[in-house]
Amino acid sequence: MSDSPALPKAAPGMRNLARTLEIDTRLLGMIGAFIALCLVFHFLTDGRFLTPRNIFNLTIQTVSVGIMATGMVFVIVTRHIDLSVGSLLATCSAMMAMTQTLVTPEWLGLGLNHPLTAPAAIVVGLGTGIIIGAFHGWLIGYLGIPAFIVTLGGLLVWRNVAWYLTNGQTIGPLDGNFQLFGGIGGTLGETWSWIFGMICAVAALYAIWQSRRNKISHDFPVKPLWAEIALGALVTAAILGFIAILNAYQIPERRLERMFEARGDVLPEGFTAGYGLPISVLLLIAVAVTMTIIANRTRLGRYIFATGGNPDAAELSGINTRMLTVKVFIMMGILCAISAVVASSRQTFHSNDIGTLDELRVIAAAVIGGTALAGGVGTIYGAILGALIMQSLQSGMAMVGVDAPFQNIVVGTVLVVAVLIDTIYRKRTGD
Amino acid sequence: MADTIDRSGTPLVEMRDISIAFGGIKAVNHVSVDLFPGEVVGLLGHNGAGKSTLIKCLSGAYRMDAGEILINGDKAVINNPRDARRYNIETIYQTLALADNLDAASNLFLGRELTTPVGLVDDARMEAETRQIMGRLNPNFQKFSAPVSALSGGQRQSVAIARAVYFNARILIMDEPTAALGPQETRMVADLIDELKRQGLGIFLIDHDVHQVKELCDRAAVMKNGELVGVVDVDAVSVDDILAMIIAGKKPQMAA
Numbered sequence: 001m002s003d004s005p006a007l008p009k010a011a012p013g014m015r016n017l018a019r020t021l022e023i024d025t026r027l028l029g030m031i032g033a034f035i036a037l038c039l040v041f042h043f044l045t046d047g048r049f050l051t052p053r054n055i056f057n058l059t060i061q062t063v064s065v066g067i068m069a070t071g072m073v074f075v076i077v078t079r080h081i082d083l084s085v086g087s088l089l090a091t092c093s094a095m096m097a098m099t100q101t102l103v104t105p106e107w108l109g110l111g112l113n114h115p116l117t118a119p120a121a122i123v124v125g126l127g128t129g130i131i132i133g134a135f136h137g138w139l140i141g142y143l144g145i146p147a148f149i150v151t152l153g154g155l156l157v158w159r160n161v162a163w164y165l166t167n168g169q170t171i172g173p174l175d176g177n178f179q180l181f182g183g184i185g186g187t188l189g190e191t192w193s194w195i196f197g198m199i200c201a202v203a204a205l206y207a208i209w210q211s212r213r214n215k216i217s218h219d220f221p222v223k224p225l226w227a228e229i230a231l232g233a234l235v236t237a238a239i240l241g242f243i244a245i246l247n248a249y250q251i252p253e254r255r256l257e258r259m260f261e262a263r264g265d266v267l268p269e270g271f272t273a274g275y276g277l278p279i280s281v282l283l284l285i286a287v288a289v290t291m292t293i294i295a296n297r298t299r300l301g302r303y304i305f306a307t308g309g310n311p312d313a314a315e316l317s318g319i320n321t322r323m324l325t326v327k328v329f330i331m332m333g334i335l336c337a338i339s340a341v342v343a344s345s346r347q348t349f350h351s352n353d354i355g356t357l358d359e360l361r362v363i364a365a366a367v368i369g370g371t372a373l374a375g376g377v378g379t380i381y382g383a384i385l386g387a388l389i390m391q392s393l394q395s396g397m398a399m400v401g402v403d404a405p406f407q408n409i410v411v412g413t414v415l416v417v418a419v420l421i422d423t424i425y426r427k428r429t430g431d
Numbered sequence: 432m433a434d435t436i437d438r439s440g441t442p443l444v445e446m447r448d449i450s451i452a453f454g455g456i457k458a459v460n461h462v463s464v465d466l467f468p469g470e471v472v473g474l475l476g477h478n479g480a481g482k483s484t485l486i487k488c489l490s491g492a493y494r495m496d497a498g499e500i501l502i503n504g505d506k507a508v509i510n511n512p513r514d515a516r517r518y519n520i521e522t523i524y525q526t527l528a529l530a531d532n533l534d535a536a537s538n539l540f541l542g543r544e545l546t547t548p549v550g551l552v553d554d555a556r557m558e559a560e561t562r563q564i565m566g567r568l569n570p571n572f573q574k575f576s577a578p579v580s581a582l583s584g585g586q587r588q589s590v591a592i593a594r595a596v597y598f599n600a601r602i603l604i605m606d607e608p609t610a611a612l613g614p615q616e617t618r619m620v621a622d623l624i625d626e627l628k629r630q631g632l633g634i635f636l637i638d639h640d641v642h643q644v645k646e647l648c649d650r651a652a653v654m655k656n657g658e659l660v661g662v663v664d665v666d667a668v669s670v671d672d673i674l675a676m677i678i679a680g681k682k683p684q685m686a687a
Contacts, residue, residue: 293551313527
């Protein structure tokens with residue numbers, strides 16, 4: 001992390017270049033820090049860190065916190081905080097686990113692994129998230145209780161509601177289809193991963209082209225064409241490179257054998273297959289794109305940032321800031337439910353301690369990603385990158401063999417240092 | 432202001448018997464003022480006299496406890512800023528009410544964003560419109576992509592003014608529009624007020640500066656301790672008369 005101000009501090013020529021290309025220097029700094037971190041761990045682990053297998057694991061470990069971090073950006077941007085996300089995740093997870101192990105198979109008599117079970121469980125989970133989120137938002141927006149207090153209460157309440165619902169038991173195994181969202185248990189396979197990668201690359205290129213055309217039609221200055229092409233090439237390379245890495249992680253032979261056996265086939269000699277893109281990562285990408293569109297291209301997003309920047313101005317502009325608070329917390333609730341799907345299916349069961357301390361990881365991810373606690377400033381991609389940096393740090397240290405207490409000491413220190421660097425950076429650039 | 436205002440027709444705005452209290456304090460106590468098309472009415476008084484509070488009932492920021500507001504002779508219901516905007520009432524607040532983290536275009540259209548057919552905000556079109564109106568109001572304005580926190584006081588002021596002017600205001604409320612401005616920018620605001628008057632807008636101007644009120648306004652309404660001292664034709668009274676109204680609450684003999 002200590003590398004992040006290196007880029008902004010670089011020669012003015014560099015900064016001018018970045019400005020011409022309209023590249024966010026903070027983003028560059030974060031990516032630089034992330035790459036540096038990966039290289040250091042790669043070196044310290046004798047080349048075990050940047051392997052397809054570890055990158056695959058890193059991405060699926062990041063998903064749950066990453067999804068919630070995107071919602072936390074909106075919460076923090078509107079000058080609130082949510083300390084209850086880990087507990088909310090647990091309650092959503094408990095509700096979904098009860099739905100798929102008790103309600104649908106026994107009460108509704110659908111039996112185990114019925115095709116309707118997973119959708120029903122997810123609907124129940126989302127509903128739980130929406131209701132609790134709306135309730136938090138109402139307490140904060142309409143009754144004027146500080147978000148810190150409401151969600152501190154929520155931290156205790158929902159953790160123990162989950163406990164009460166399940167009697168503290170571990171509930172599993174979860175429905176087979178539900179478990180597809182868990183990461184390694186549900187991937188797209190090589191072909192579909194490539195197809196998805198291509199679609200993403202085309203969509204990204206189209207977005208770049210569209211925004212250029214839009215600017216030209218209004219006679220706004222545009223970046224030089226070569227920069228536009230370079231950016232497009234870079235984005236395409238990044239997307240396809242990521243897919244290639246995930247595809248390169250081979251499914252172990254024994255597992256392939258079992259998969260073929262399940263279909264009544266025999267594994268052909270020399271057959272190999274890569275995992276490809278995990279469905280949970282697909283979910284994170286979908287969430288990230290949706291949340292980015294909400295943030296940048298919708299009135300809702302505009303109002304969220306305006307309210308964070310100046311609540312009085314937002315209100316005088318006719319924005320219903322109370323209802324806005326409810327909406328922000330509903331979004332947070334939905335994202336907790338989605339994270340609950342990923343987290344519980346990744347461990348194939350619901351456990352009583354699921355999501356414990358996630359609120360801190362989520363807040364840390366958002367803050368490392370450049371979300372200012374004073375409100376009004378934050379990006380979705382920053383939060384996800386923040387989650388990725390946190391996760392890399394954690395699992396990298398585990399791989400190096402750092403003692404458990406030191407791991408948390410380092411993570412805590414990094415959080416504080418990251419915010420310090422960000423504060424200095426903002427002061428220098430006057431942002 | 433030498434031009435004579437035709438006050439024979441229906442007033443553009445009539446605020447009748449407005450009262451509003453906070454806790455036990457009567458911030459505005461049975462105050463009535465009116466405003467005709469093409470007229471600038473100054474609201475004067477000490478800090479805490481109730482002038483800003485009165486005007487916030489018109490802009491929808493506060494809800495009055497008693498009284499009624501008539502727009503063009505019809506009773507108007509104004510419960511929030513959105514309602515006020517529906518009656519083409521625009522307000523330039525003393526604090527400017529800008530979201531510092533957003534750029535000029537986002538602030539100008541805040542709450543009234545232009546959207547594309549699919550309902551997404553159309554930033555490019557909003558910026559184009561902003562460039563156009565800023566070209567008229569403040570041709571030196573260039574920082575369209577910077578957050579307004581990076582702008583100077585005068586530039587911020589012009590964003591706030593542009594916001595009020597862009598949406599075809601018929602009634603404009605200006606709360607100390609020149610308090611933070613240099614002489615040149617103050618001149619700009621004065622010119623703008625003249626132009627808007629010619630277009631037939633009615634303007635409420637809240638100000639501390641008696642000389643400025645004498646120069647810019649047609650009539651002056653003076654408030655003290657939440658009550659209306661009186662409304663005078665600025666050309667018919669002297670600066671001292673107005674000061675006496677503000678300080679002593681004494682209404683001059685020949686008031687209009």
